Amino acid sequence: MADKRKVPELLAPAGDWERLRMAVLYGADAVYLAGTAFGMRAFAGNFSPEELPKAVTFAHEHGVKVHCTVNTMPRNNEVVSLPAHLELLQDAGVDALILADLGVFTLAGKYAPRCERHVSTQQSIANYECARAWHDLGASRVVLARELSLTEIAEIRARTPKELEIETFCHGAMCVSYSGRCLLSNYMTGRDSNRGECAQPCRYQYALMEEKRPGEYFPVFEDEKGSYIMNSRDMCTIDHLPELRDAGVDCLKIEGRAKSAYYAAIVTGAYRHGLDAAAEGREMDPVWRDEVEHVSHRPYSTGFLFGPPGQYYATSRYLREWQVVALVTDCDEAGNATLSLRNKFRTGEELEAVGPDTRPFAFTAPEIFLEDGTPVEEPKTPQTILKMKLPQAVPAWSLLRRRVELSAK
Secondary structure, eight states, X not given: OOOOSXXXXXXXXXXXXXXXXXXXHTTOSEEEEOOSSSOSOTTXXXXXXXXXXXXXXXXXXXXXXXEEEEOSOOOHHHHTTHHHHHHXXXXXXXXXXXXXXXXXXXXXXXHOTTSEEEEOGGGOOOXXXXXXXXXXXXXXXXXXXXXXXXXXXXXXXXXSOTTSEEEEEEEEOOOSSGGGOOOHHHHHHSOOGGGTOOOOGGGSOBOOOOTTSTTOOOOSOSBTTBBOTTOBOEEXXXXXXXXXXXXXXXXXXXXXXXXXXXXXXXXXHHHHHHHHHHHTTSOOOHHHHHHTTSSOBOOEEOTTXXXXXXXXXXXXXXXXXXEEEEEEEEEOTTOEEEEEESSOOOTTOEEEEEETTEEEEEEEOOOOEETTSOBOSSOOSTTOEEEEEOSSOOOTTOEEEEEOOOOOO
């Protein structure tokens, strides 16, 4: 029986065109992206002034909203260019702006009045009075600090105006610093995390011992490369979607604009199916829980929802056990597929296929052919167009992958 309580919006990352397409096709209700300035992921790819309207049109044609990040902390010499940038975003049709700086927030109300104003997690909103204050200033949504428990989130929801939407992160990388407001990268490398250029020094390999505090040592060598004393676990809440909805959350946000298109597709698809199951009052198919293990990630935790997650001291390496080998560009009802090669694979190899609204399935790779019909046992050149018969039809933009240990040594 369907549960009539509100299902949170699923907000997925879109760092560039390919990631945008994957997020949209794999089930996002909304995507967040950035122009080429004032976004907190300077190296994500992002969208030029010419690309942005096309990106918004593509999303809107699929019923998906577009949120644009303008969440850096601008300096004096940058402020002068903000009005034109904000007008450009509004003219492109962006639905909402994600803002961190109070001055930028105020300028957005003047120069992009048709865009909703969402307050970024960079503002560290951790109590209901702060959320109310931003609502009084004109915010339609607040993205809560990542350090809150589920109980605290529910109390903020209960004590704020119903018109104010509550957004919280549900999946992705966590930051060792409070709500991502870190000076370590700037100090050590000259790359300012508050201007979208974080070098992630918290993931570096450190060795530390404080001799004058007995009983409070960090081991100097966790392994042959040192200690990872600031390394955060990744967040994964796919097992707790009903609780998040019960807390009154309006939007669940997947971190990862700088991550791969494969990540955008798989994580978005998994959470889409999880939210749909919660809406229908049924248990989620375990295959979707397993999907979040198929992407590159650090050891998971539930963030701060149920208490401090703890750091992961053993290593800063990602767990990577799957590799995309091909993208399906076309497939008929009989399973005759056209593929674009991403990584080499060979006839007889065990593969998996997963696609938009398509449950993953395993199969053995049959004969592979080049576009002109020439058989090829092991294609190796990326972007090569191939032909292959799949066990069943799949939608375009489905992915073929193989299990392979790619975790850094």
